Amino acid sequence: MSDTPARTESQRPEGFTQDSLGWEPWLAPVAEVDLTEEQRAALIGQFRLKSPYFRLLVRNPDALEARTLTDQDIFYNVTTGLPRAEREIAASAASRVNGCVYCASVHTARATKESGRRDDVQKLLDEGVEADLGQPWSAIAQASAALTETPSQFDAEHIEALSQAGLDDADIVDVINGAAFFNWANRLMLSLGEPTQHQRREG
Amino acid sequence: MADIIDTLAQIEPGSALDQIRRTRQQARDNAQRSFEVLFEPADPGTFPLAERYAIAAYTVSLQASESPAAAFYTELLEDEISPELAAAVAELAARDRRPGPYGEYKETGLAAESEPGPTVSYTPKHRPAVIDERLAAALEHAHLLSLHPRDAEPGHLRRLEAAGWSADDIVTLSQLISFLSFQIRVVDGLIALKRAKS
Numbered sequence: 001m002s003d004t005p006a007r008t009e010s011q012r013p014e015g016f017t018q019d020s021l022g023w024e025p026w027l028a029p030v031a032e033v034d035l036t037e038e039q040r041a042a043l044i045g046q047f048r049l050k051s052p053y054f055r056l057l058v059r060n061p062d063a064l065e066a067r068t069l070t071d072q073d074i075f076y077n078v079t080t081g082l083p084r085a086e087r088e089i090a091a092s093a094a095s096r097v098n099g100c101v102y103c104a105s106v107h108t109a110r111a112t113k114e115s116g117r118r119d120d121v122q123k124l125l126d127e128g129v130e131a132d133l134g135q136p137w138s139a140i141a142q143a144s145a146a147l148t149e150t151p152s153q154f155d156a157e158h159i160e161a162l163s164q165a166g167l168d169d170a171d172i173v174d175v176i177n178g179a180a181f182f183n184w185a186n187r188l189m190l191s192l193g194e195p196t197q198h199q200r201r202e203g
Numbered sequence: 204m205a206d207i208i209d210t211l212a213q214i215e216p217g218s219a220l221d222q223i224r225r226t227r228q229q230a231r232d233n234a235q236r237s238f239e240v241l242f243e244p245a246d247p248g249t250f251p252l253a254e255r256y257a258i259a260a261y262t263v264s265l266q267a268s269e270s271p272a273a274a275f276y277t278e279l280l281e282d283e284i285s286p287e288l289a290a291a292v293a294e295l296a297a298r299d300r301r302p303g304p305y306g307e308y309k310e311t312g313l314a315a316e317s318e319p320g321p322t323v324s325y326t327p328k329h330r331p332a333v334i335d336e337r338l339a340a341a342l343e344h345a346h347l348l349s350l351h352p353r354d355a356e357p358g359h360l361r362r363l364e365a366a367g368w369s370a371d372d373i374v375t376l377s378q379l380i381s382f383l384s385f386q387i388r389v390v391d392g393l394i395a396l397k398r399a400k401s
């Protein structure tokens with residue numbers, strides 16, 4: 001059946017890693033040559049055009065475009081609020097709790113790139129969200145993890161810990177948005193395909 | 204329409220949180236646009252609004268039953284589609300709600316962190332009669348994505364296909380459940396922040 005990609009034997013990674021991973025879809029992406037103008041526009045940029053994940057999501061172009069524009073503002077608008085690395089820690093903690101090895105690999109690598117703190121980032125992967133990452137990272141990781149629980153366990157204690165770690169209300173909203181966004185992204189990546197050790201760069 | 208996250212978190216125009224949200228205007232606008240694309244599409248195609256609202260009410264009741272969002276999506280289903288369907292979905296969500304995320308890791312090195320848990324199966328015997336086979340398959344998928352997404356396997360998508368879901372509609376279904384997982388956490392987070400500051 002054309003919507004079902006042929007599957008090879010799983011080449012999943014062994015665990016959480018900062019290495020670059022591939023991602024194999026379980027449902028057929030739109031082939032690059034078959035993309036409509038509307039779909040091309042909704043992919044916003046060359047790297048998504050090459051990604052099987054985004055060419056799968058582009059089956060609903062409006063939903064993908066709104067998702068991507070939300071993502072970009074939450075993580076890359078640094079006119080105010082938290083620095084980039086701290087936002088990537090929120091993304092990584094949510095991914096760690098949900099168990100999205102692919103998302104965790106991308107966003108821990110970005111946290112390392114932004115901060116230069118590879119070992120602390122690795123601790124989050126190896127030991128989980130309770131690891132001592134220093135502040136404000138520990139407070140951010142634990143608040144993000146609490147918001148990721150179902151139902152949310154994020155409460156006044158987490159907000160107090162974030163304030164103690166030096167975050168103001170706008171910074172805390174960045175943590176909320178960053179962790180919440182990965183509860184969107186993790187579910188898509190976990191349920192529409194799987195990570196592979198096959199190295200392939202994608203978002 | 205009014206911004207749905209502001210409405211659910213009761214953020215007043217001009218308040219401190221309103222001003223903070225507006226420093227991420229593109230995110231604010233596109234969270235709203237996501238809601239409109241998924242729940243008020245110009246053309247719902249082969250994925251009717253009745254199914255969208257039923258899956259939303261079920262998803263939010265599973266993940267955030269105490270949130271104002273649960274009442275909002277349940278009322279949307281009641282008012283726009285059918286009180287009978289709303290009652291059926293609420294019954295299933297109340298029965299099959301449990302803390303998450305749980306699930307088993309397929310990565311060999313993470314086996315020790317696996318937390319096995321239930322997968323629901325809404326066979327005709329295990330669901331109210333108002334829920335048909337196609338909607339039952341979508342609700343099973345919503346349970347998986349809401350509470351134990353790391354249990355997902357290719358077979359879950361094949362189950363949807365067998366119940367009549369096209370690839371395009373599976374993508375929209377996945378976006379709908381996953382977007383709600385974001386929206387309710389933003390609402391929960393903002394409510395907690397408001398409370399802590401008052």
